[in-house]
Amino acid sequence: FFFRAARPTRRRDPRRTPHSFTMGRMHTPGKGMSGSALPYKRSSPSWLKITAQEITDIIAKLAKKGLTPSQIGVLLRDNHGVAQVSSVTNSKIMRILKGQGLAPTLPEDLYCLIKKAVSVRKHMERNRKDMDSKFRLILIESRIHRLARYYKLAKKLAPNWKYDSATASTLVA
Numbered sequence: 001f002f003f004r005a006a007r008p009t010r011r012r013d014p015r016r017t018p019h020s021f022t023m024g025r026m027h028t029p030g031k032g033m034s035g036s037a038l039p040y041k042r043s044s045p046s047w048l049k050i051t052a053q054e055i056t057d058i059i060a061k062l063a064k065k066g067l068t069p070s071q072i073g074v075l076l077r078d079n080h081g082v083a084q085v086s087s088v089t090n091s092k093i094m095r096i097l098k099g100q101g102l103a104p105t106l107p108e109d110l111y112c113l114i115k116k117a118v119s120v121r122k123h124m125e126r127n128r129k130d131m132d133s134k135f136r137l138i139l140i141e142s143r144i145h146r147l148a149r150y151y152k153l154a155k156k157l158a159p160n161w162k163y164d165s166a167t168a169s170t171l172v173a
Contacts, residue, residue, distance in 0.1 A: 026139075026142075026143055026146070027139045027143070038084065039083075039084075039087075042087055043087060044087050044088045045083070045087070048081060048082065048088065050080060050081075050082065050088070051088075052088050052089040052090070055076065055080075055082060055085060055088055055089055056089060056096055056100075058076065058080065059072055059076075059085070059093055059096050059097065060096075060097075060100050060102060062075060063097055063100075063102040064102065068104065068108050068111075069093045069094050069097065069104075069108060070108060072093055073085065073093055106157075106171065107147075107151055107156055107157075109147065110144065110147050110148065110151065110157075111171075111172065113140060113143055113144045113147065114144060114163070114168050114171055114172055115172045116140055117137060117140045117141055117144060117165070117168060118168050118169050118172055120133055120136060120137045120140060121137060121165060121168075124137065141163070141165070144163050145163060148161065148162075148163055
């Protein structure tokens with residue numbers, strides 16, 4: 001008689017409810033456990049002495065310097081003590097930038113993927129035999145195409161926008 005060994009059971013994380021679903025990564029098996037926990041109280045903290053108008057002016061000044069919305073958020077957190085812009089101004093950084101006409105033309109996550117693809121392609125020109133980089137470039141570009149398809153449906157990109165590896169370096173320059 002042949003007995004099958006019992007399959008090891010997967011331990012469930014006690015912090016998760018059985019019906020909570022998280023978005024999986026596209027090209028790796030991980031689901032990601034960490035995430036930020038926002039404070040329950042949505043009002044501005046009592047110790048914060050900066051006004052909403054001052055924050056809006058700082059955001060506009062940093063955007064004119066060429067910083068991305070996430071970089072602006074990090075600078076506000078580290079230098080000015082603003083944990084959540086939306087709790088003080090009642091609108092997010094991107095909405096403030098759109099209101100002032102300073103919003104970037106490309107969404108930030110798509111911009112970062114294109115930037116990564118350009119740097120990998122530049123690496124491939126110098127190292128022709130690096131097959132792992134070639135494979136990673138294919139994965140990065142498939143993520144770019146998928147994200148572009150989503151942004152076209154969400155009308156955040158023009159319907160005729162197309163990623164082209166030859167002209168990608170001009171998009172991120």
